[in-house]
Amino acid sequence: MQTSAHLEYEGSSFINFQDFDFPAGGNPSRQWIDIKQFTIAESTPASRDLLSALIGDQHFRDDYIGGGVDPAGTRHGPYWIDRITPDSYTHAPADSVIALVTRWVDQCGVVPDALRQVIDRDVFGPARTATDIVTLSGLDSSAVNDYGFIHTEFHEIVTIDTTGGSLRLIVAADD
Template sequence: MVDLKHLRLPAQSGEAQELLSALIGHEQFRDDYAGGGVLSEVARHGPYWLRLVAPDVYEAVSRERTGCVLWGWVNQFGDVPDELEADVRQEVFGRVEAADHISYPSGLGNGAIHDWGRVHEHFHEFVLIDRSAGRITLLVAADD
């Protein structure tokens, strides 16, 4: 599953850390990506305890690294059908290419994984900031 959540950037949007903080505080961030959907009272984000997710656990990553991680996930069980690959190129990689800044959570260790978080065998999250489109996108590629 690839999940894309798009939020508008504020007119006076700040630096990446400030935008990450706003994203983490947004209701749409409260999703366990295991079928529960967005729940405002949830204490989990993907496989992680929400209280442990903070802007400082994210690092800036290149388009190339993002592409390697995502293509590895997409093709983990072999090549995907041409039609699906075209959709992924447009909907996912088109947004990666348009982003002026990409962040990836790298500072969350095993202690941040919640009680049933290991249901996610593969969980990849990227935050794409596209100032020209006035959009921040939370991109999650996960399987449980």
């Protein structure tokens, strides 16, 4: 495990929509959710400091196109890492994050209850208990890397729970 001044990487989980049995009227498309879990290693650092630590962490260096984390990588999803700063994130209330992810999931049509339960537990649950939530937004076209076109939609949510001592990097995307 890599440790920064503020974060310790604990592991990740992956929700692949294609692993669920979709009923008639539903289509899992190529959607998935990747969750990277960190423990906050210091007592209550500011959200901005946690975002700086996250951006600097090797586990942030993931292009989300199948290669996984590249410790020397220069991409984060569809963006160049050097274009992402704590100012690239916008504070968001839990209900707006839940609405965003629900809208994105509902593009699949009829969604299996089992998938909704996993998303409720692993995405909405942490959003409801977070002391702060931010979403990656506001990056202009100069931040998009040479593979950026692969993701039809790319939603990044960071939940920070200083009470529980955890940070989750949640990426909901499709390819």
